[in-house]
Amino acid sequence: MDASGQGKLLVVTGLEKSYSAKVLSEVDLSIGAGEVHALVGENGAGKSTLAGIVAGLVKPDGGHMNLNGRPYAPRNRRDAESSGIRLVMQELNLIGNLTLAESLFFDRLPHRLGWINYNRLNEQARPLLDQVGLGELDPTRLVSSLGVGQQQLIEIAVGLSRRCDLLILDEPTAALTDPEIDRLFAQIVRLKANGVGMIYISHRLEEVQRVADRISVLRDGQLVFTRRPSETSLEEIVRWMVGRELGSVVRQRPARSGGAVALRVRGLRAGPAVQDVSFEARYGEILGFAGLMGSGRTETMRALYGADRREAGQIFLRGSDVPAKIRTPSDAVRRGLALLTENRKEQGLLLPMAVRANISLSHLGSISRWGGWVQTAVEQAVALRWIQNLRIRCASAEQPAVELSGGNQQKVVIAKWLCRDCEVMIFDEPTRGIDVGAKFEVYRLLADLADKGKAIIIVSSDLKELMASCDRIAVMSAGRLAAVFDRGEWSQDAIMAAALSGYGVNL
Amino acid sequence: LTDGCQRQASTKPRVALIMKSLANEFFLTMENGARAHQKAHPGEYELLVNGIKDELDVSRQIDLVEQMIAQRVDAIVIAPADSKALIAVCKKAQDAGIVVVNIDNQFDAGVLADKKAKIPFVGPDNRKGAKAVGDYLAKHLKPGDPVAIVEGAPNAFNAVQRKLGFEDAMKAAGMRIISSQSGYWETDKANQAVAAMITEHPDLKAILCANDSMALGAVAALRAAGKSDQVLVVGYDNISAVQQLLKEGKILATADQHADQLAVFGIEYALAMLTQESTPADQETPVDLITAPAPGAKVSTATN
Amino acid sequence: MGRSKLINLISDYLGMALALAVLIIIFSLSTEHFFSIITFRTIANQIPAAIIIATGMTYILVIAGIDLSVGSVLGLCSAVLGVSLAHLQWPLWAGLAGALGVGLACGVFNGLVSVLWGLPSFIVTLGMLEIARGGAHWVTHSQTQYIGSAIEPVAATAVGGLSLPFLVAVVIVVVGQLVLVRTVFGRYLVAIGTNEEAVRLSGIDPRPIKLAAFALSGLLVAIAAIIDTARFQSANPNAGTGFELEAIAAVVIGGTSLMGGRGSVVSSFFGVLIIAVLNTGLASIGVRDETKRIITGLVIVAAVIVDQYRHRWPWKRGK
Amino acid sequence: MGRSKLINLISDYLGMALALAVLIIIFSLSTEHFFSIITFRTIANQIPAAIIIATGMTYILVIAGIDLSVGSVLGLCSAVLGVSLAHLQWPLWAGLAGALGVGLACGVFNGLVSVLWGLPSFIVTLGMLEIARGGAHWVTHSQTQYIGSAIEPVAATAVGGLSLPFLVAVVIVVVGQLVLVRTVFGRYLVAIGTNEEAVRLSGIDPRPIKLAAFALSGLLVAIAAIIDTARFQSANPNAGTGFELEAIAAVVIGGTSLMGGRGSVVSSFFGVLIIAVLNTGLASIGVRDETKRIITGLVIVAAVIVDQYRHRWPWKRGK
Numbered sequence A: 001m002d003a004s005g006q007g008k009l010l011v012v013t014g015l016e017k018s019y020s021a022k023v024l025s026e027v028d029l030s031i032g033a034g035e036v037h038a039l040v041g042e043n044g045a046g047k048s049t050l051a052g053i054v055a056g057l058v059k060p061d062g063g064h065m066n067l068n069g070r071p072y073a074p075r076n077r078r079d080a081e082s083s084g085i086r087l088v089m090q091e092l093n094l095i096g097n098l099t100l101a102e103s104l105f106f107d108r109l110p111h112r113l114g115w116i117n118y119n120r121l122n123e124q125a126r127p128l129l130d131q132v133g134l135g136e137l138d139p140t141r142l143v144s145s146l147g148v149g150q151q152q153l154i155e156i157a158v159g160l161s162r163r164c165d166l167l168i169l170d171e172p173t174a175a176l177t178d179p180e181i182d183r184l185f186a187q188i189v190r191l192k193a194n195g196v197g198m199i200y201i202s203h204r205l206e207e208v209q210r211v212a213d214r215i216s217v218l219r220d221g222q223l224v225f226t227r228r229p230s231e232t233s234l235e236e237i238v239r240w241m242v243g244r245e246l247g248s249v250v251r252q253r254p255a256r257s258g259g260a261v262a263l264r265v266r267g268l269r270a271g272p273a274v275q276d277v278s279f280e281a282r283y284g285e286i287l288g289f290a291g292l293m294g295s296g297r298t299e300t301m302r303a304l305y306g307a308d309r310r311e312a313g314q315i316f317l318r319g320s321d322v323p324a325k326i327r328t329p330s331d332a333v334r335r336g337l338a339l340l341t342e343n344r345k346e347q348g349l350l351l352p353m354a355v356r357a358n359i360s361l362s363h364l365g366s367i368s369r370w371g372g373w374v375q376t377a378v379e380q381a382v383a384l385r386w387i388q389n390l391r392i393r394c395a396s397a398e399q400p401a402v403e404l405s406g407g408n409q410q411k412v413v414i415a416k417w418l419c420r421d422c423e424v425m426i427f428d429e430p431t432r433g434i435d436v437g438a439k440f441e442v443y444r445l446l447a448d449l450a451d452k453g454k455a456i457i458i459v460s461s462d463l464k465e466l467m468a469s470c471d472r473i474a475v476m477s478a479g480r481l482a483a484v485f486d487r488g489e490w491s492q493d494a495i496m497a498a499a500l501s502g503y504g505v506n507l
Numbered sequence B: 001l002t003d004g005c006q007r008q009a010s011t012k013p014r015v016a017l018i019m020k021s022l023a024n025e026f027f028l029t030m031e032n033g034a035r036a037h038q039k040a041h042p043g044e045y046e047l048l049v050n051g052i053k054d055e056l057d058v059s060r061q062i063d064l065v066e067q068m069i070a071q072r073v074d075a076i077v078i079a080p081a082d083s084k085a086l087i088a089v090c091k092k093a094q095d096a097g098i099v100v101v102n103i104d105n106q107f108d109a110g111v112l113a114d115k116k117a118k119i120p121f122v123g124p125d126n127r128k129g130a131k132a133v134g135d136y137l138a139k140h141l142k143p144g145d146p147v148a149i150v151e152g153a154p155n156a157f158n159a160v161q162r163k164l165g166f167e168d169a170m171k172a173a174g175m176r177i178i179s180s181q182s183g184y185w186e187t188d189k190a191n192q193a194v195a196a197m198i199t200e201h202p203d204l205k206a207i208l209c210a211n212d213s214m215a216l217g218a219v220a221a222l223r224a225a226g227k228s229d230q231v232l233v234v235g236y237d238n239i240s241a242v243q244q245l246l247k248e249g250k251i252l253a254t255a256d257q258h259a260d261q262l263a264v265f266g267i268e269y270a271l272a273m274l275t276q277e278s279t280p281a282d283q284e285t286p287v288d289l290i291t292a293p294a295p296g297a298k299v300s301t302a303t304n
Numbered sequence C, D: 001m002g003r004s005k006l007i008n009l010i011s012d013y014l015g016m017a018l019a020l021a022v023l024i025i026i027f028s029l030s031t032e033h034f035f036s037i038i039t040f041r042t043i044a045n046q047i048p049a050a051i052i053i054a055t056g057m058t059y060i061l062v063i064a065g066i067d068l069s070v071g072s073v074l075g076l077c078s079a080v081l082g083v084s085l086a087h088l089q090w091p092l093w094a095g096l097a098g099a100l101g102v103g104l105a106c107g108v109f110n111g112l113v114s115v116l117w118g119l120p121s122f123i124v125t126l127g128m129l130e131i132a133r134g135g136a137h138w139v140t141h142s143q144t145q146y147i148g149s150a151i152e153p154v155a156a157t158a159v160g161g162l163s164l165p166f167l168v169a170v171v172i173v174v175v176g177q178l179v180l181v182r183t184v185f186g187r188y189l190v191a192i193g194t195n196e197e198a199v200r201l202s203g204i205d206p207r208p209i210k211l212a213a214f215a216l217s218g219l220l221v222a223i224a225a226i227i228d229t230a231r232f233q234s235a236n237p238n239a240g241t242g243f244e245l246e247a248i249a250a251v252v253i254g255g256t257s258l259m260g261g262r263g264s265v266v267s268s269f270f271g272v273l274i275i276a277v278l279n280t281g282l283a284s285i286g287v288r289d290e291t292k293r294i295i296t297g298l299v300i301v302a303a304v305i306v307d308q309y310r311h312r313w314p315w316k317r318g319k
């Protein structure tokens, strides 16, 4: 590697890629040793595709790459890795039935004659888990028992665990809360010091400004803008991304008081992750759920929705005194509850099916007649409306969801619930992987829904978003509800303090 | 691909031989006999042989008859897998002007009457054959000895006939039949059944198997239990694999139905009907008792 | 329907139709009597039961299930029909109702057990394979029941030389395909086969839907049993042995995925046709049985390989 | 090994062991001679082939595949062994090598075709089911080959009244289990069955690993064929008919998932034992065949239901 940092580590010129439409055209990009090069852009702009080409997952149609001055054309991921390039993918790709340690070292399990040395494996795994703040987890635990955020950290740990010259992080922080992000950034600084170059893809522009040495914007597959963070501003980046003025990125929600109680949860318990949670949500308000990763927010929502078995607790709907009988998600939906799950790929989408079918899934009944004949024209119209509303970038409503970019897939899942008229809507990490413009759009839609009298619950790891758009924020800590703040009462510090309160000191 | 199928248009009658399970050596021998006969008399007829996967695949056999009707063959010689289910379709063949001859497994008389169909039968009497085997076995036993029967597939006509034949012989000689289970014609299933029988009835003296494949399974079970010398085994069909066992005395006797001739009899019969336009009576084919070739003594009358 | 849709539709079945045509041409060239109206009428007469069973199996495979019990349940339904007509002298309608009821009950059992306990349908229907076959032998005392003309009306010839069973089968295919692609139920089936958890979390209870698919399969098997019984005018307790694998082969040859989420009743119909033509053709040639089996095996594999080239699913490359 | 691990281990097999115990008690109470050394030696003599096949099948199911060809391939290997010893008068070692080679070749064919074209193994091995059975009949001319004492050494009794085949089977189970849980290959199998795409994205090519699993299954089937041939001292071209479903049933009763990613060779061993005890017990009672089948079906379903209660996977609640 060029120690002076003058010569570039990776130089990409004239990269081209098309699927049914052009995804990348004439992309030139360079990364120096020890440089963090941030890549931002709207959903479907082509960021992941670019990352995939560099990491050997996707074959480019044209252009070429130089690595350390030599031509570089990886045939597959292995190839790229042996050339010193690693990728942490946007989508989770873990193997549920393996242990954490096995997942961390999957492609180089320590062995003698094929016989795995488990003692060494688990020993090796501990410091790695520590690095990403999962030091408390037992390395022999199964991956499938982790939440999405924790799984994301495992993916990051895999990426960090090997020596490499270029590390690509594709939206690593989409499901992380602030402490984990801080820890990740510490690792990034360490790697930089070791001369590792990085491509950092994210939709959280503040953090991009924090870590990046240079920022590039991809728009419609073209690299339109590259600057140092000090030479530009958030507004300028956003303007380049979406090609228009957005105003403030997240609009502050005006103070308002909620209406009658729509949902009351009392003494909810479900496994170790949910311990005696009680709260209420009102018509016309947006209730946020904050907390550290693994604090039990997702599990709480799943339990009250009937997705998981409840051990204790009652749920009251519409101010009624009689507990609602919710044992399965279909009970919940029938009673006017909706839950958008945090793991879109496994729990939200029908990947090989058309975008149209994904959007209409939760309300097929209302677009069919004669007791079950789907009116395809109506279905088509509904789907197109939401594709427009949420600016879902897809070739047509018939495109399989699997071909969409991560952020656009997330929008499809959101659309599925928005077009079904539920009274209480729970959104678990609704903006995971969504670009700034669309985030704005989603929050505006949620605010509209609240204004129409729905009760909205948002679980998010992005505290700033929550503070901007909620009427109240509940904070969970170690499976308990630590505090509930009203708008005006909260501050970032107070919320963080509450979020940490359940864990003793060391987090 | 066209092995066994001479095809140029000619005035030679076309005879379709429809077999039961070609997976069974007995029927294969039958088929080979028929093919050899056709080779020896190439000018007299064309032969089309088809069989089914196993004897349970009755509907496939019915399909075959229908296909032969569609092929407009002149005669069908059939070894039915089921003695009732095939009658309707064979009647259909007759109505289409095709000569039908029943071999090996006799059609049910009641159903034939109901259908007002007359289908001549050419074949052995399984019950008689089994009785002969049983009688021979009885000579090696004392009255009152406990014996067991391993049956064929329970709904097969010849399985029932053989079982009856065995029972006839054993009752006549005063043996006690203490167990009778199905081995579904298979070595493996028979092996399991026999292994359980000899555990449950340690004093068992003889096992009568409805075919030789099952007798092989029985012999294996006895060998495993170290009882080869205490229990006698008889089989049926005289397949090539039992020759050695007969010599070694592991199997006492079996019956030969002259499989290689059976189909030939049927074919000749059908050809005769084609030329004479008459319906001759049923014809019974011989069954021979085959026993261990005692030194110097010729027991078998088989004409292989 | 747009033009591209039409093209799509044609290309969907083009592969199958071509494969079929190739088979027919080969057999017509190698035997004199194969290519004739009678042959095709014979095939049309033979396949209704297989088509009907394949339709049900398509539904089951679409939800990522499998039904190994179809052959045995066919045997049991046939046995019940045979005994009630031949032995108990019931009127025809009662016998038919009995057979349909038994088929439905078997399907409901399969569905209930696998849905309630969350068991793989493979093992539940494997159990049912044994149970129903045992039941068929028990009902008939292992004896073929000769029914005779009492059941003749069912197999009666209808329009244009085509039998009533064949027409019924065609109607079932058409309705089955429409239900699969155009109704809420069909959509749910496909969705469940694609990602059952996502369906569940969308507030749709997958259990009654899966149960319905199994019940439907059972009912269709009963219809097939009635047709086959009428064709043979007798009920054999061994009827249908081995049908399960044959039906699955036909459905998979038609391009339905064993992994669920993708399937077409019409393609299964083509699959059945291909197997039927293959069987008939091989019988017309009269090759030796072992050769037949080897050819059948090769054709099954080849048909699926050909199909694979038509729609390679890019995101399932590894499978 | 920690204490909790030990407890885990015991509880893993407790359900199976209990089920087995219940069966043995029931049969011991209902027949006089069932509970005896002879019975258990008989069973030990009968099951080695089934155990070995079940081991290979476990591997295949773990990678979310299926192998329907085991029965036919067993028949083919047996046929090759029989013909080479009885007819061609080859020396024993050559015959054994031939059988093993044929088994391996069949496994490699299954693996190659399904891996290269990305076909479901269900359909490929269904094709092989037909091909191998055809081959077995073709090699033997459908005649059972009597081998006699030439093959006796294979079935020789070894230590403690247990036969060589039984000991071989036990060794295969132990090694098979260790390979599955303790080696890189084994972990790759589990990973492929859980999420093949993720394995591919980790830079590990799943194809050679899957191929190896099928090849191994073929080889194990060949070993089973040798053992069975030695047991009967004869090679029957129909040997192994129906083994595929029996083997799968045993493996699934043992708790291995048909969806892949989860399996245990030791549990499959218990599965085989349960089926063997059931068969032997029912034969000892001498109940009628149809009753046997009904009971077998019910026990298969019941065993899986019981197993379900033992390890409900919390994150698969919906399934």
Ligand SMILES: Nc1ncnc2c1ncn2[C@@H]1O[C@H](COP(=O)(O)OP(=O)(O)OP(=O)(O)O)[C@@H](O)[C@H]1O
Pocket (backbone or CB within 6 Å): A019, A020, A023, A041, A042, A043, A044, A045, A046, A047, A048, A049, A050, A090, A393, A394, A402, A403, A404, A405, A406, A407, A408, A433, A435, C314
């Ligand atoms: N396999 C595929 N087939 C067809 N189109 C595809 C495929 N993969 C990606 N695309 C399309 O390429 C475009 C770029 O996708 P990409 O994943 O690179 O976007 P992205 O910038 O990473 O977006 P996001 O921020 O949502 O992750 C999208 O419009 C997507 O639909």
Ligand SMILES: Nc1ncnc2c1ncn2[C@@H]1O[C@H](COP(=O)(O)OP(=O)(O)OP(=O)(O)O)[C@@H](O)[C@H]1O
Pocket (backbone or CB within 6 Å): A144, A145, A146, A147, A148, A149, A150, A175, A273, A291, A292, A293, A294, A295, A296, A297, A298, A299, A300, A342, A461, D314, D315
């Ligand atoms: N299926 C599961 N089985 C066992 N434990 C689980 C399961 N799902 C989650 N957990 C555990 O429950 C705890 C709470 O997880 P949960 O997903 O509710 O947290 P969260 O606050 O939503 O955070 P995030 O989703 O960001 O991980 C975590 O420690 C997690 O490991």
Ligand SMILES: [Mg+2]
Pocket (backbone or CB within 6 Å): A047, A048, A049, A090, A170, A405, A406, A407
């Ligand atoms: Mg992306």
Ligand SMILES: [Mg+2]
Pocket (backbone or CB within 6 Å): A147, A148, A149, A297, A298, A299, A342, A428
């Ligand atoms: Mg969460």
